[in-house]
Amino acid sequence: MNRINQRNYLKLFLVTLMVFTQGIALAQNDKIELNIEIKGLGNGKVMIRQANPEGAKFDSLNAENNILQFKGIAKGPLLYNLSFPGGKYLSFFAAPNEKITVKGALDDLKSVKIAGSIHQPAWRAWSSIWNHLHLYAGTIYKKLDSIEKAKGDRRFYMDKLKDWDRIMVDSVDAFVKKFPASPVTPWVIDSRFVVYLYPDKAELYYGMLTDQAKKSPFGIALGRSVAINSKTSIGKRPDFIQPDTAGKLFKLSSLKGKVVLVDFWASWCGPCRKENPNLVKAYAAYHNQGFEIVGVSLDDKKQNWLKAIAADKLTWQHVSDLKGWKNELAIAYGIKSVPTSFLIDASGKIIAKDLRGEALENKLKELFK
Template sequence: MKKTKLLGVGITLILFMIQFTSYSQNTVLKGQLKGLSDGEVTLYYNNKSQSITDTVKAVDDHFEWKSNLDEPVRVSLNAGKEHFFFFAEPGQLTLVGIKDSLSTYNLKGSLMQEHEDLYRASTRNLMQEWDSLYKKIDSVSDEEKAVIERRRVEISQQFIVKAHEFIISYPTSPYSLYLINLENEYAVIKRLYAQIDPSAKNTSAGKSIALRLEKMSRRQIGSLLENFTQPDTAGNPVDFQQFKGQYVLVDFWASWCMPCRAENPNVVKAYQKFKDKGFTVLGISLDEKASNWKKAIKDDDLPWTQLSDLKGWKSDLVNRLGIEFIPSNVLVDPEGKIVATDLRGEMLEEQLKELFE
């Protein structure tokens, strides 16, 4: 289950709408939306690790939004029932549009938005075909649905190709960094980041990707899994070092993660089959409530050692290893080296067969 889901077929951000905060003003957006009259617009965005909601009153279709931004941010602007997304950044911006047709807006002053528009132009035909297929899939036969699904997979791959082409063509663009951050595979992120110009790498967004790569590198095949200590269900500290000498599946999960719970029977099956051959499982829960954690262990009949600091996604271990979704796991050999990652379904048992049979 993803903390933050990164999709190759589209650009999707979740903007948490929580609180209103006032800032000094280095970003000014002067807007005109025909039909807005003396209404208001609401803007939702994340800035400096905070979720912000700003509401601005309009006068005769005109409004002015001010904020303090260190770097480009994705903003959702809502006017009545209509809304659209755009990138704001430090400086003077102008927006012209129609209240009841916000998708036709014209924004000037945002290089990030200019580059997104370039990318979207390159994928417009793909998006139109995707939308067309989506609309017809519920009204066709099963055979036609299968054809549509195959085509949608092809389109998804073409979106990825277009994104990678943009990154290579615009190595100094902050939008290239944005596209890289939508990826979730270490090797892909590393390859694309190598194409980025040093000037972009030195920005806040560029440094963030470098840190992400550093964390992800710690759970790649061939890496030694660093030692860690967490409490077990009785509250006693357990050190990972004590499991050396055997193969260990370090399994990240949580009681609230339904894909994790669905995967547990496969892990139990593999554990029962290979536990006497030098294999064990070490569960690391991202739960925050001990009662929920312990109940899930009992309900799923998980016999191996279970650890949790009950800090959820704020767990030091989760942060150190760059865990971004669960279920997630690493298979560690007797010397502490990672030999496989994210084994699902029958993959775990097949991997263990190669090692023990």
């Protein structure tokens, strides 16, 4: 081998070695370790879930005498959920290169001590806030259900739901201002449905995050959500094409000149099916005046989709690519839960989002007066 070739070979070897060793170092830095001791667990099985914006990962752990250990890879600070026998669970944030210890008793998981996670104080703070909100909402819904069964007046508790909604938004607002650098914060903004219920606030909150939070896995996902959500913000003029129930392509802009409610739903969605009678009523009242509904289904089985349409007597336009949550429209418009809807005026511009029941009826009265 001549001297030039030797020199080139040496350079190639050194570059390859450098890349290889850097890869090893990065892999080592991505590691997390969990050491868990839960009295009363015995030799039970525990499920661990890594909540990742790119897709959740699951694993099962077998305890020995109340003790279990987990070693894994975390591409940034992520949320972990531990599911114990009896439907009990706890959650925490863990970041790369952290060794987390979890100690407590199975009959008192609220008092479990979690150490080693730099982001756990922020997560603990939000968990406390959300637990109170969740309990309050549960009480309201129980009252609404009992009143509905008795065919009573639901207005008082519907107003309470509006109060809950305001309290939830205020809670998120305060949390963002207190923890702008935490990777927990973008998770809170996104997962508590602020993104698609309050797109302007979501964009504002995202802007309040530090670069550190924005570069976290949930921060990156939130940034994408904010960008996607801008496509269906108030004032935007969306358009799309999807197959109808007969497989023919339908284009939203073909309804220009009409007031259109684009409703994302699914046959398996209880709240959607519960809302359908309100849509049937609105369609019957205003269709002849120029009101249209386009139902976009997140079903993945055509038979279930068509059966629900017939059962609920939904006589308007329906489309779906039958890809479930991978529906191309749902992805393009950042749909994260159903029902979700947006109302389009005669010029093709979005004028309202997620109007249901009385709120939709009042808006249609205003438009068609």
